[in-house]
Amino acid sequence: xxxxxxxxxxILFFPAAGVLQALACKxxxxxxxxxxxxxxxxxxxxxxxxxxxxxxxxxxxxxxxxKAENNVPSEPFFFRTWIERYTIKADGEVTVEGIxxxxxxxxxxxxxxxxxxxxxxTFFVPKLCNQCAHPPCVQVCPVGATFQxxxxxxxxxxTRCIGCRYCIQACPYGARYLNPFTRTADxxxxxxxxxxxxxxxACVEVCPTEARIFGDLKAKSDRLVRFQRRNPISVxxxxxxxxxxxxxxxxxxxxx
Amino acid sequence: MSxxxxxxxxxxxxxxxxHVQGFIYPNEVETHxxxxxxxxxxxxxxxxxxxxxxxxxxxxxxVEVQPIYRLALLTALSFMLIAGMPLQLHLGHxxxxxxxxxxxxxxSAMAMFGFVYLWYxxxxxxxxxxxxxxxxxxxxxxxxxxxxxxxxxxxxxFSTDISPEAVAWDHRASxxxxxxxxxxxxxxxxxxxxxxxxxxxxxxxxxxxMPIVFLMSxxxxxxxxxxxVYMVISLLRNEKLDMRxxxxxxxxxxVAIIVDFALEAxxxxxxxxxxxxxxxxxxxxxxxxxxxSMVIMQVALGMLLPLLILALVRSKRxxxxxxxxxxxxxxxxxxxxxxxxxxxxxIGGQMFSKSFRGLMAYKMELTGxxxxxxxxxxxSLPFIVLTVLHHLLPTRWLEQRGIAAH
Numbered sequence: 249x250x251x252x253x254x255x256x257x258x259i260l261f262f263p264a265a266g267v268l269q270a271l272a273c274k275x276x277x278x279x280x281x282x283x284x285x286x287x288x289x290x291x292x293x294x295x296x297x298x299x300x301x302x303x304x305x306x307x308x309x310x311x312x313x314x315k316a317e318n319n320v321p322s323e324p325f326f327f328r329t330w331i332e333r334y335t336i337k338a339d340g341e342v343t344v345e346g347i348x349x350x351x352x353x354x355x356x357x358x359x360x361x362x363x364x365x366x367x368x369x370t371f372f373v374p375k376l377c378n379q380c381a382h383p384p385c386v387q388v389c390p391v392g393a394t395f396q397x398x399x400x401x402x403x404x405x406x407t408r409c410i411g412c413r414y415c416i417q418a419c420p421y422g423a424r425y426l427n428p429f430t431r432t433a434d435x436x437x438x439x440x441x442x443x444x445x446x447x448x449x450a451c452v453e454v455c456p457t458e459a460r461i462f463g464d465l466k467a468k469s470d471r472l473v474r475f476q477r478r479n480p481i482s483v484x485x486x487x488x489x490x491x492x493x494x495x496x497x498x499x500x501x502x503x504x
Numbered sequence: 505m506s507x508x509x510x511x512x513x514x515x516x517x518x519x520x521x522x523h524v525q526g527f528i529y530p531n532e533v534e535t536h537x538x539x540x541x542x543x544x545x546x547x548x549x550x551x552x553x554x555x556x557x558x559x560x561x562x563x564x565x566x567v568e569v570q571p572i573y574r575l576a577l578l579t580a581l582s583f584m585l586i587a588g589m590p591l592q593l594h595l596g597h598x599x600x601x602x603x604x605x606x607x608x609x610x611x612s613a614m615a616m617f618g619f620v621y622l623w624y625x626x627x628x629x630x631x632x633x634x635x636x637x638x639x640x641x642x643x644x645x646x647x648x649x650x651x652x653x654x655x656x657x658x659x660x661x662f663s664t665d666i667s668p669e670a671v672a673w674d675h676r677a678s679x680x681x682x683x684x685x686x687x688x689x690x691x692x693x694x695x696x697x698x699x700x701x702x703x704x705x706x707x708x709x710x711x712x713x714m715p716i717v718f719l720m721s722x723x724x725x726x727x728x729x730x731x732x733v734y735m736v737i738s739l740l741r742n743e744k745l746d747m748r749x750x751x752x753x754x755x756x757x758x759v760a761i762i763v764d765f766a767l768e769a770x771x772x773x774x775x776x777x778x779x780x781x782x783x784x785x786x787x788x789x790x791x792x793x794x795x796x797s798m799v800i801m802q803v804a805l806g807m808l809l810p811l812l813i814l815a816l817v818r819s820k821r822x823x824x825x826x827x828x829x830x831x832x833x834x835x836x837x838x839x840x841x842x843x844x845x846x847x848x849x850x851i852g853g854q855m856f857s858k859s860f861r862g863l864m865a866y867k868m869e870l871t872g873x874x875x876x877x878x879x880x881x882x883x884s885l886p887f888i889v890l891t892v893l894h895h896l897l898p899t900r901w902l903e904q905r906g907i908a909a910h
Contacts, residue, residue: 325517327530344527344861375529384705390615391603410603411596413536414614420705422529422858426536428509431596488704504859 288444290398294466295438296493297452298475299374301500303459306331306372308355310451310460311348317439317450324349326425328436329376329451334502336368342502347372373503374460376451377402377423377436378484378492385415385424385435394433400465400493401440406432420485438462465493512872519867525792526862535854535866538874540590543882545696545718546846547587550886552693552719553726554580555629555685557753562682568752574899575737576730577636581629582890583729588621590882593873613699624692628685634661635678637897642666659896693722700849707782708789708853713771720764725842727757728835733890735832737899747824751817754831758814761838765807785860793855793863798848806841810834 314329315322330348337343347355383402386394393409396402404415409432416424416433427434439449443462447453452462463472472495479497485504496503521533558576560566569576592598608615641660645653694715700706701714711717731753738745775783790798813834817827855864869875 323514323517324530325514325521325533330530332527344859346527346530349521349530384703387611388613388703389609390612390617391600391607392609393603408600408603408607409597410600412591412594412614413596414612414699416531416536417854418703418705420858422531425531426534426596428513504861 293399296465298461299496303457304372309454313450313454332373335370338368378494381491384418388414388418523865528857528862539879540594542847542850543590549722549725550583550729551580552689552722555689559682571746571749578893583886586885632681635674694719724760728838732835785856789856802844810837
């Protein structure tokens with residue numbers, strides 16, 4: 249090989265190697281980011297949340313805290329967590345309302361309504377990403393932007409998401425939305441930035457009745473493990489085999 | 505956070521919210537897959553269908569279809585070149601689309617898209633078209649002058665050998681490519697159906713029949729499109745239609761539409777009979793949201809009526825003009841029906857809540873990226889591409905054009 253050829257090849261070879269390396273680093277990115285938190289070992293945890301349906305009073309504080317903590321747009325079309333109200337009448341008729349989409353004034357006005365004697369019972373159900381152990385959203389993401397961490401939290405890498413919205417279609421719980429600012433898929437992260445530092449998710453922190461119990465399913469003495477032992481537990485849409493890690497105590501069969 | 509909110513998004517969502525019936529999960533207000541995603545399976549389906557029609561000539565030696573062999577290939581190619589565009593335009597981050605090739609997620613049905621698409625375009629269609637036209641391109645290059653000569657030489661990839669052996673080799677190679685092409689075409693559109701059919705969260709989509717229904721409807725729409733293009737081109741050129749060819753293609757179309765109808769009917773009968781948890785909301789979906797687009801346009805006008813017309817053409821001794829008119833009306837109706845079917849799958853699947861307690865509304869924008877205007881442009885583009893291709897690569901053989909073959 250003469251000098252001219254060598255230089256020609258080198259001009260091609262070095263930038264090409266650089267591009268490949270940069271791509272390789274990008275592909276590894278999701279693995280690296282998780283272990284950068286010092287002294288935190290992902291493999292030692294498996295996070296979940298318990299919801300004590302009887303305790304929720306529908307105050308919507310969790311929703312507000314979540315929006316503030318995670319920069320969720322305040323408009324009533326984007327939610328990482330929300331509250332549903334179920335009204336079951338004596339004749340079996342079920343009405344469901346999303347109270348988080350209502351304004352505070354609307355909610356107060358409704359509270360001041362006279363009691364309807366035909367109502368058998370009402371209750372609130374907090375909803376959020378179920379952080380499935382077997383998540384359909386992760387399965388369908390074409391570029392691997394949605395992934396499950398070793399501690400069991402499903403996250404979205406907003407620098408990688410292409411905004412195809414397949415994950416939104418694949419989520420059976422309506423837990424995902426397209427963030428209008430980033431144009432990428434967005435959802436509850438269990439406040440991953442907080443829990444990896446030993447803090448509670450914002451919604452759990454502000455709940456006045458402790459209707460939400462956050463915990464580590466790998467720790468034997470954890471509150472969540474105790475909660476699961478003491479209560480009859482069910483999950484949403486168990487037939488879809490998503491294996492949710494958000495577990496509901498005393499959940500009514502009407503809730504989907 | 506970064507970026508600006510698309511103009512009018514909140515107003516649009518507020519309007520959609522005001523049209524919600526019953527209860528929906530709050531994030532379900534937005535219709536995530538819009539009219540552009542309706543165009544995508546429609547365009548891809550025509551590619552697969554047109555190619556399968558072309559393969560009848562090459563692999564199954566159906567001589568009657570020979571006159572439209574080249575037209576079918578060019579139709580497939582024209583639609584293929586555009587089929588990826590609606591997806592690209594729909595992305596929240598179109599500049600990251602290359603990630604599908606760079607870091608594909610092996611478990612994702614969608615990740616395969618890029619590869620299946622590229623394989624079909626580069627591995628099958630372009631090679632098939634090149635092999636079919638090589639001899640003619642060499643001859644045209646010999647006769648042309650200037651830039652045109654260079655263009656034809658470039659298109660023939662600077663090959664010059666048109667000896668009988670070389671041409672025979674072209675034919676053999678083309679047959680092999682077509683044989684590989686048939687399962688590839690099946691895969692191309694069956695896979696599009698799988699993208700929808702594999703979504704277990706959505707009972708309107710999640711059906712094991714979805715890929716095969718998509719495939720059969722693709723064959724129907726592709727055959728109908730080639731027939732339509734053939735009739736229009738002949739009209740423009742003031743040429744006589746080859747009635748033997750038209751009758752034969754009409755027969756294939758009739759068979760395809762019967763199979764398609766049977767499969768779709770089976771799907772609905774199965775759903776109604778099994779009557780699972782979702783049946784009530786799906787019933788409401790059809791009656792409230794999709795009555796016009798599904799019951800009237802897809803089934804009655806787009807399937808049963810053309811089926812009846814195509815059957816009548818065969819059973820009665822009708823004159824040529826009557827048959828032409830009946831074919832023309834049926835293929836137009838079929839295209840309308842298949843487009844409605846894509847609409848009903850894509851949009852219909854997003855019109856009911858996954859809580860099974862409410863119905864949403866889709867308000868199509870008239871202008872903007874994800875709008876009716878873009879859809880019309882995308883649906884017109886294949887015809888513009890086809891016009892250019894048709895000009896460049898004549899569908900008539902040299903002998904018929906009065907140029908002596910060497």
